Amino acid sequence: MKDVASAAGVALKTVSRVVNGEPGVHPATAERVREAIDRLGYSRNESARVLRAGRTSTVGLVIEDLADPFYSVLGRAVEDVVIGEGCLLLSASSSEDPARERELVRTFCARRVDGLIMVPAGHDHSYLRQELEAGTPAVFADRPPGPGLDVDTVLCDNAGGAVLATRHLLAHGHRRIAFLGDDPSIFTAARRLHGYRSAMGHLYDERLVAMRTPTPGSVRADLERMLSLDRPPTALFTGNGRLTVTALRALEGRPMALTGFDDFELADLLTPGVTVVAQDPAGMGRIAAELLFRRLSGEDAPPRHVTLPVRLVPRGSGELPP
Amino acid sequence: MKDVASAAGVALKTVSRVVNGEPGVHPATAERVREAIDRLGYSRNESARVLRAGRTSTVGLVIEDLADPFYSVLGRAVEDVVIGEGCLLLSASSSEDPARERELVRTFCARRVDGLIMVPAGHDHSYLRQELEAGTPAVFADRPPGPGLDVDTVLCDNAGGAVLATRHLLAHGHRRIAFLGDDPSIFTAARRLHGYRSAMGHLYDERLVAMRTPTPGSVRADLERMLSLDRPPTALFTGNGRLTVTALRALEGRPMALTGFDDFELADLLTPGVTVVAQDPAGMGRIAAELLFRRLSGEDAPPRHVTLPVRLVPRGSGELPP
DNA sequence: GGTGAGGCGGACAACGTTGTCACCCGGGAT
DNA sequence: ATCCCGGGTGACAACGTTGTCCGCCTCACC
Numbered sequence: 001m002k003d004v005a006s007a008a009g010v011a012l013k014t015v016s017r018v019v020n021g022e023p024g025v026h027p028a029t030a031e032r033v034r035e036a037i038d039r040l041g042y043s044r045n046e047s048a049r050v051l052r053a054g055r056t057s058t059v060g061l062v063i064e065d066l067a068d069p070f071y072s073v074l075g076r077a078v079e080d081v082v083i084g085e086g087c088l089l090l091s092a093s094s095s096e097d098p099a100r101e102r103e104l105v106r107t108f109c110a111r112r113v114d115g116l117i118m119v120p121a122g123h124d125h126s127y128l129r130q131e132l133e134a135g136t137p138a139v140f141a142d143r144p145p146g147p148g149l150d151v152d153t154v155l156c157d158n159a160g161g162a163v164l165a166t167r168h169l170l171a172h173g174h175r176r177i178a179f180l181g182d183d184p185s186i187f188t189a190a191r192r193l194h195g196y197r198s199a200m201g202h203l204y205d206e207r208l209v210a211m212r213t214p215t216p217g218s219v220r221a222d223l224e225r226m227l228s229l230d231r232p233p234t235a236l237f238t239g240n241g242r243l244t245v246t247a248l249r250a251l252e253g254r255p256m257a258l259t260g261f262d263d264f265e266l267a268d269l270l271t272p273g274v275t276v277v278a279q280d281p282a283g284m285g286r287i288a289a290e291l292l293f294r295r296l297s298g299e300d301a302p303p304r305h306v307t308l309p310v311r312l313v314p315r316g317s318g319e320l321p322p
Numbered sequence: 323m324k325d326v327a328s329a330a331g332v333a334l335k336t337v338s339r340v341v342n343g344e345p346g347v348h349p350a351t352a353e354r355v356r357e358a359i360d361r362l363g364y365s366r367n368e369s370a371r372v373l374r375a376g377r378t379s380t381v382g383l384v385i386e387d388l389a390d391p392f393y394s395v396l397g398r399a400v401e402d403v404v405i406g407e408g409c410l411l412l413s414a415s416s417s418e419d420p421a422r423e424r425e426l427v428r429t430f431c432a433r434r435v436d437g438l439i440m441v442p443a444g445h446d447h448s449y450l451r452q453e454l455e456a457g458t459p460a461v462f463a464d465r466p467p468g469p470g471l472d473v474d475t476v477l478c479d480n481a482g483g484a485v486l487a488t489r490h491l492l493a494h495g496h497r498r499i500a501f502l503g504d505d506p507s508i509f510t511a512a513r514r515l516h517g518y519r520s521a522m523g524h525l526y527d528e529r530l531v532a533m534r535t536p537t538p539g540s541v542r543a544d545l546e547r548m549l550s551l552d553r554p555p556t557a558l559f560t561g562n563g564r565l566t567v568t569a570l571r572a573l574e575g576r577p578m579a580l581t582g583f584d585d586f587e588l589a590d591l592l593t594p595g596v597t598v599v600a601q602d603p604a605g606m607g608r609i610a611a612e613l614l615f616r617r618l619s620g621e622d623a624p625p626r627h628v629t630l631p632v633r634l635v636p637r638g639s640g641e642l643p644p
Numbered sequence: 645g646g647t648g649a650g651g652c653g654g655a656c657a658a659c660g661t662t663g664t665c666a667c668c669c670g671g672g673a674t
Numbered sequence: 675a676t677c678c679c680g681g682g683t684g685a686c687a688a689c690g691t692t693g694t695c696c697g698c699c700t701c702a703c704c
Contacts, residue, residue, distance in 0.1 A: 001660065011684045016662060026682060041452050046433040047378065048660035050369045051689050058412075066401055067604075069587075072394035079388055079415060088429065090380075090410050093401060107410065111368040130363045248591055265391075266588045269570055282389075323690065333654040338692060346652060370690035373659050646704090653698080659691085667684075674677075 001042065008036040019044055050112070059292065060108035061091040062101055063119045070241060070262060070281050071119065074141065077285030078117055085293055087114065098122025109136055115292045117141060117285075123185070125149045137295035141288040143187040144305075152291040154306045156279040158188050158261075161310035162195025165237050165259040165277045168312055170199070173322050174235035174257055178208040178226050180219065180247055181239035192239045192261055208233050214243050220250040234322040235259070244274065259318035268315055275318025279310045323364065330358035341366055372434070379409040381614065382430035384423055385441045388415045392563060392584060392603050393441065396463065399607030400439055407615055409436065420444025431458055437614045439463060439607075445507070447471045459617035463610040465509040466627075474613040476628045478601040480510050480583075483632035484517025487559050487581040487599045490634055492521070495644050496557035496579055500530040500548050502541060502569055503561035514561045514583055530555050536565050542572040556644035557581075566596065581640035590637055597640025601632045 001019075005012045010029060017025050018033040025033075036042075050056045059082045063071040075091055082089045090108060094101035101121045108116060109131045116131075116138040123146035128138055132151065139152040169177050179196045182189040193211060197204050207229060210222035226233050235257035238244040244260030248270070251258075260267075263278035287306055312318075327337045332351060339347050340355040347355075358364075372378045381404045385393040397413055404411045412430060416423035423443045430438060431453045438453075438460040445468035450460055454473065461474040491499050501518045504511035515533060519526050529551060532544035548555050557579035560566040566582030570592070573580075582589075585600035609628055634640075 012660090013662080013684060013686095014682090016660095017683090020662085024682060029682080041456070043428070043432050045373075045660050047369055047372045048689090049662075051367075051373050051660080051691090052662050054689080056369065065398065066388075067391075067395045067398035069389075069391055069394070072391070072397075073389045075394075076387065076389035076415060079413070083414060088412050088433065089414065091401070091413050092405060092411065093398060106365070110365045111410065134363070245588065245591075264588075266567065266586075266592070269567075270588070270591055271593045334690090335655080335692080336653060339653090342692085348652060351652080367690050370659090371692080373661090373689090374691050374693085376659080648703090649701090651698105651700085653696105655694105655696080657692100657694085661689085662687100663689105664687085665685090668682085670679105670681095672677105672679085674675100 001044070004033065004036045004040055004042050007040060008033045054112075055114055056112045057087040058111070058113045059087055059089055059289070060105075060111075060113040060116045061089055061118075062094055062104050062108070062116065063091070064094055064096050064121060066091060066093045068242075069264065074119070074281040074285035074288075077282040078289045081286055081289035081293065094119075094121045096121045098124070102127055105131070109134075112136075115139070115296055117288050117292055119143060120145060122146070137292060139288045139292045139295075141284050150303045152288075152295065152304050152306075154284050154288045154291065154308065156284065156308045157310050158191035159195035159198070161261060161277040161279070162192040162237070162239075163199040164310065164312050165261065165318070166196050166199035168275070168314070168318055169235040169237065169257060169259055170203075172235075172257065172319055175203055175322070176205070176208065176231055176233045177203070177235045177237055178223075178233035179210070179237045179239065180214070180222060180243050181209070181211040182243065183213045184211045189239055196237060211239075214246055216246055216249065219243065219246045223247065223250050235318075235320075237261075244276070248274070255320065257318060257320040257322070259312075263313060267313075270317075272317045272320065273315025275315045276313050277310050278313050280308055283308055323366070326355065326358045326362055326364050329362060330355045376434075377436055378434045380433070380435045381409055381411055381611070382427075382433075382435040382438045383411055383413040383440075384416055384426050384430070384438065385413070386416055386418050386443060388413060390564075391586065396441070396603040396607035396610075399604040400611045403608055403611035403615065416441075416443045418443045420446070424449055427453070431456075434458075437461070437618055439610050439614055441465060442467060444468070459614060461610045461614045461617075463606050472625045474610075474617065474626050474628075476606050476610045476613065476630065478606065478630045479632050480513035481517035481520070483583060483599040483601070484514040484559070484561075485521040486632065486634050487583065487640075488518050488521035490597070490636070490640055491557040491559065491579060491581055492525075494557075494579065494641055497525055497644070498527070498530065498553055498555040499525070499557045499559055500545075500555035501532070501559050501561065502536070502544060502565050503531070503533040504565065505535045506533045511561055518559060533561075536568055538568055538571065541565065541568045545569065545572050557640075557642075559583075566598070570596070577642065579640060579642040579644070581634075585635060589635075592639075594639045594642065595637025597637045598635050599632050600635050602630055605630055 001015050005015045015033055018030050061078055065071055079089045092104045098121050118140050119142045125145040141154045144153050181193050184190045238247050238260040241262030241264045259275045261277050263276045267274040267276055323337050327334045337355050340352045383400055387393055401411045414426045420443050440462050441464045447467040463476045466475045503515050506512045560569050560582040563584030563586045581597045583599050585598045589596040589598055
């Protein structure tokens with residue numbers, strides 16, 4: 001900018017004025033400055049501007065895994081809102097590791113992001129309080145913050161969706177319905193178990209439930225165990241998209257009624273089509289980002305808690321008879 | 323930092339030294355400073371540091387669509403390298419719009435990203451020359467830069483993969499093999515068409531080729547047209563993952579030998595399994611990022627052009643007889 | 645006890661931008 | 675003629691950090 005100023009024969013401040021479209025510059029002077037800018041290929045140093053202004057026009061996104069279809073769709077929706085607000089998006093994957101998450105948040109805050117959007121791992125987010133008090137708002141998506149912290153949160157109706165899926169299988173005549181879920185320390189997994197359990201009522205049988213971090217091997221073992229019971233399950237409810245796919249592979253074509261939580265691409269092309277409880281990751285990302293920008297524009301209401309509806313998509317696998 | 327200094331009763335610079343682990347500070351002083359830092363919840367303002375240092379430790383990623391499985395996997399791989407180098411990743415989707423891409427690059431450069439990784443849209447990247455000369459290296463992934471610009475580039479073996487796929491179908495007895503590709507102005511689409519054509523040799527028949535931005539409707543129409551020919555195709559080669567899926571839907575279960583470019587999740591679970599030519603998006607992202615960091619660490623060699631191999635994954639659909 | 649070295653701490657400038665305020669100058673009102 | 679006004683312009687400080695350089699204090703050694 002200094003160079004531009006001397007090239008145009010004006011003061012630094014005049015260049016600044018032209019760059020920022022501020023009034024009070026003679027059109028001829030402005031033209032001279034613009035010409036010098038083009039000639040020198042100058043572009044404003046955003047770092048310095050940020051230092052002065054205090055706002056970075058940057059939002060940090062911490063998700064579990066950018067490569068996961070669910071989160072990448074969520075991330076894209078966040079990105080669209082963020083770009084639309086003239087900001088940029090810093091994204092990072094926590095890999096479901098609370099320590100890494102914390103480190104990423106720390107890094108983002110040191111970079112003075114204007115706000116954070118998080119799909120949290122772990123249950124202790126007290127370290128965020130300091131940042132919140134320092135004026136960096138955060139919005140949680142998909143999972144709520146740990147106890148003792150209350151901020152804007154967007155969830156889907158996990159329990160309701162699980163009830164929906166379970167009742168759907170019950171309505172098609174199943175009484176022995178197995179549930180494969182993720183580690184119950186994950187909020188969504190616990191809520192979905194809760195919905196399944198309440199829908200099952202007196203039919204609930206803990207031998208038909210397996211909750212742990214899924215691997216192909218663990219899913220296969222769990223299924224084998226259940227299928228060798230005296231009264232084996234005739235239907236399966238899987239607690240998230242990855243589990244649904246893993247279970248389908250483990251079943252190796254053995255017919256079994258199946259309803260999964262989370263929609264996934266190609267669910268309609270499998271034989272039979274896979275019945276799912278679909279949520280809306282793009283909507284979740286968009287709403288989370290919108291909530292964040294409301295905070296950034298000064299809204300000072302109590303934390304909002306948005307619950308997005310889910311819907312059952314029957315495609316065949318959930319309508320198989322026992 | 324000023325506050326920390328006065329709280330600890332030392333000078334600004336001493337706090338800076340402690341924060342940066344520089345030598346020449348008495349352990350007791352350092353401890354006092356650290357205590358004050360904890361007490362005040364201070365964290366270094368990265369913007370100011372950046373302003374001083376000139377490096378932002380930030381990398382910009384411009385891809386077509388963060389939500390696309392191919393690109394999100396690529397993005398995740400880039401992210402891992404970037405984080406591993408102590409930097410952060412700014413990501414943005416161009417939506418295949420050259421103007422938006424250019425705007426994003428401009429924004430990234432104004433923010434003084436240390437480097438750029440791009441999956442380019444459009445064919446004119448001359449606007450990058452200025453940034454390159456200003457010392458912001460760029461690496462292209464999946465597609466090369468437009469004419470007149472030569473930078474580090476990571477591609478997959480598009481033509482070779484198309485040859486592989488076509489020969490595979492030929493080897494299984496097919497002579498009428500259709501090709502559905504994306505708009506030929508897209509580099510990868512053109513290369514794959516080229517591979518297909520050269521593998522077909524005298525069997526090539528332009529009536530069996532459709533190249534345009536795919537929509538469910540256009541794919542359906544193209545297939546209908548080809549299937550109503552006197553000598554309809556007995557096999558289909560689809561030019562990218564999205565096309566493969568769209569074509570599978572349009573076929574509605576009609577049996578047809580099929581080989582697709584790009585692997586996709588669940589390809590193995592369909593009936594029959596979908597034979598594909600698989601590339602390695604994670605490897606592409608990782609290598610692109612590594613090339614970038616080599617430039618950033620001062621490497622001044624001529625631009626490198628890496629071509630990643632592809633491999634044929636037979637799963638059933640490509641082995642169907644005519 | 646004087647002196648030099650080395651360890652430690654501090655003052656100051658600079659990074660590139662913008663907000664504040666003051667200046668200059670011409671023209672119209674008094 | 676004096677004053678004032680306001681459009682156009684510029685000088686300067688400040689944002690928070692770090693590199694440079696300088697000075698002080700202590701300790702060991704002569």
